[in-house]
Amino acid sequence: MSTSITALSLSIDNDRTTAILTDNNSTVTTLNNYAAFVQGFKVSYNSSESPLTFTMINSNYPAPYADLLTAKDGQWQFTYNTDGWYKFRYIAAPVWVSLTSYSQYDIVYDATVDAFYQADLAYSGASAPSAVPASFTQVTDLEAVLLTIGTATDPGNIYYEEFDTITRVNTNKGFGDAAIVAALELCGDCTRTEDVELYELLGVMVDAMALADGRDYFVKGEKISRRAERLI
């Protein structure tokens, strides 16, 4: 059966326009010649997914797919537009080697075409998977692959992760800005103004988004994100 790991982390730069997904995979450090494949999505509160466009910024292989895990330094960059629910699907599969035996449903990385292939049949030939369409099908949808985990068609030879998170950098920035405005009022006991109320409202939302992220309440976190970004 395929192995679940924790490999991914997300960082967002200070101007909140660029996000970097980093492969921190340490589980397969003893393995060589693995390649990683990542797909990312911005998810709405009703779970519809909009794909993200990645740029590979640190890899031994070209974009958009692979990070050869002998280096374990893969980083995928995408343009950050909004807070909320993000979902990333990740697999690490062995690089295909000629005349090596692969079982049915195994997934391999074909370096000749920079793509991943799943074996429809057991295979041990000398031709690259991309050249044997009768035995291999190109992997283009990681959700479909991850749905087979634990079933009869489990690839069995991959490491995988599905990573969800609620980002809140824009809301945090708005919260900070509201705090500055509220602080300038220099009034300790007067009735709270609209600025103070905005500060308190964003404070509640920022904390609630953090709690929702920690407790995997992604739909709730996304709903709060959408409202928060209308306020800032």
Place this chain on the structure above:
Amino acid sequence: MALLDYASIRYQAEEKLIDLAVEVSEASSIKKVKAKLDQAVKIRYLLKAIEASSTYITSKGLASIYQCLQYTAEVTDFPVAPELGVTSTPTILLGIPGADGADGADGAQGPAGPTGPAGSGSVTVTLTGQTLTQFTVDALENLASPYDIAVRWDVYATRTDTAGVAIFGTVIGAMTNSGGINSFSDVSTIGSTTAYFDVFENNPEISLRFNRAAGAETWLVHVKRYIITDFTLA
């Protein structure tokens, strides 16, 4: 305040904060949910106080904050199993049974039963001829090999004009298929030379025949027939 479960109060207060934030976010106007927002703000401040000041305030002060948080967040359901009491056996009062109801209407007629086995009656033969007379007692229809390969007759015949004279036994007739020609085998003949049963061929049928000597004899013949069907042995 030792009875308070701080961790559960904090956890539930955080859950409440998330739910209130969602309600505020989904509202068309913040003013419509002002009370919920105020409640969320208070919960948040209390949580911040616990988070930031727990190392500086006394245990009594901390307990007061948690008590206030419990009240503000409406934390009333502690995550502990309720104590279940023993349920007493209910008293059941039985009333006096009422009168029997009227009989129901007759049911519909049931389906017809299966067809019974073929019967075989007795045949009374009364002959007054002077020579040996042959009389077909029982003729089979199309006893074609190899499907119905043989027939057995249990026979019993008594003279009705003379007491104490009777013949009885079993006669077996068979049709075989050899080179496309049907033949028969009479494997049993019983009785006296002047009265006996035999089998004769009437291709593709065979028949049981009763023979008796000429004369003014009268016989009562009883026959029961059994078809010997084909069982193929592997």
